[in-house]
Amino acid sequence: MLLSEVLDALAPLDGARIVDGTFGAGGYSRALLKEGARVIGIDRDPTVAPFVDALTREFPGRFAFVAGPFSELDALAGERQVDGVVLDIGVSSMQLDQAERGFSFMRSGPLDMRMGREGETAADLVNTLSETDLGNLIFAFGEERASRRIAKAIVAARETAPITDTLELAQLIEKTVGRKPGAPHPATRTFQGLRIAVNGEFDQLVGALFAAERILPEGGRLAVVTFHSLEDRIVKRFFDQTKTAAPRSRHLPYSAPVEACWAPVRKAVRAGSAELGRNPRARSATLRSGVRTSIAARPEQAAGLGVPGFRRGAA
Ligand SMILES: C[S@@+](CC[C@H](N)C(=O)[O-])C[C@H]1O[C@@H](n2cnc3c(N)ncnc32)[C@H](O)[C@@H]1O
Known part of the structure; x- marks a missing residue:
């Protein structure tokens, strides 16, 4: 989804080292590799193995895969230098289509829904x-x-x-x-x-955003595609947080800008009519992207990101 927009947001790609934190069927990774990038794919779903094997054969020496949760993408990337991170949040069509995974309400299957x-x-x-x-x-x-x-x-x-x-x-x-x-x-x-x-999806998303903030050097790019408004709100606030001016004080002539960890690449992008025609599921997909500044990474903090709250046993 929004593939060409994602490639634009991460450019320039030739020789760039990109973490694809949501490898899935490898659609994004393949496109990045074709543009000349080196890719580290990450996914927590072990059934992606055949797609990993195909890309490993097709792009020897330029593609690596690490299994695990993307909230730990900085640790999973290890010592490797990284220029960009892409996340395509949500369930894959492969997961939806396999009744035995239990994601679909259209087919009979075990009520499972675990990505890992x-x-x-x-x-x-x-x-x-x-x-x-x-x-x-x-x-x-x-x-x-x-x-x-x-x-x-x-x-x-x-x-x-x-x-x-x-x-x-x-x-x-x-x-x-x-x-x-x-x-x-x-x-x-x-x-x-x-x-x-x-799948602890909101905690995973927050973890991944801050992991990207830690791992990317100045000039590094982060592109995130979300699938519904609850996720998009988290990503929007993550990027906006440090761009907004400090609260105005009537004792000061102006409010000092907060030092920002991210500068915008471009405004939020939504799927165009051509893509919607091919894939109606893209109707709520949104791409947000940012370029890392030289400001030190913030401590991981879900507060202020609008993460929906659910706690067991809460009244
Ligand atoms: C929407 S699909 C990505 C599709 C991919 N962009 C492509 O072109 O094929 C999302 C993928 O992210 C994986 N995923 C979701 N949450 C994850 C997490 N917390 N850690 C690692 N992988 C995750 C899912 O297993 C799924 O394969």
Whole structure:
């Protein structure tokens, strides 16, 4: 998604060393390699291995892959010098299309949703969280207005038997809130919320942004493509934070600008009509990018980035 815009944001690429923190099927990495860059791919999903093998064969000596979470991309890149970082946040079409991964509410599969292999599955959350926690999760991470009704229906249904199948959950939600013609499937937001919780997606995103800030030298570029407004808000505030002027004081003739870790490359970019025609899922995709200044990296801080809050056991 937004591939040519990403290449523009990271340019010049010939000879540049780029970390592709969301390798996926290797679409971005391949395009970067074709432009003459050296690429370190990172992904936490072990099923990307065949795409890694293909690029390793095709671009010997210019492509390396490290498995792991992108929140640790600075550590995963090791001692290598890096000129640019790209992140294409979200679930890959490959993950969505494989019913056995449990991301899709259109196909029957185990209610899993883990991008990697560790940690709790969506079924664990659905079958163990309290009704209040489930409702809060679906509201905070899925922005679902019917979150309380859905949580109540889930808790009632699991009293008979645990909910373990994606279609079973999708049908339960449809039965609970109904389905409007032409509207997105009523399970869309609940599935999004569960996926974000299972994969710790907001913490991962915040971690990756600050890791990029630490690893990139002055002049280094960061390009981030997000898929929905909750993620975009985090990236926007991360870049904006240090660009905004300090609060005005009426005792001073002007407010001193805050020293910024990032200068803008260009304004936020959204998918154009040609791309939307090919891929309707790109409708909320947004690219933001920045160039690293000489100002020292900030300590990692989620406060002020507008990260949606959900904590288990909170009232
Ligand atoms: C939208 S896809 C990227 C597609 C890629 N740009 C391409 O051209 O094929 C996102 C990828 O990032 C990976 N991913 C998501 N969160 C991650 C994380 N926290 N750490 C590492 N990889 C992650 C997913 O497993 C998925 O393969």
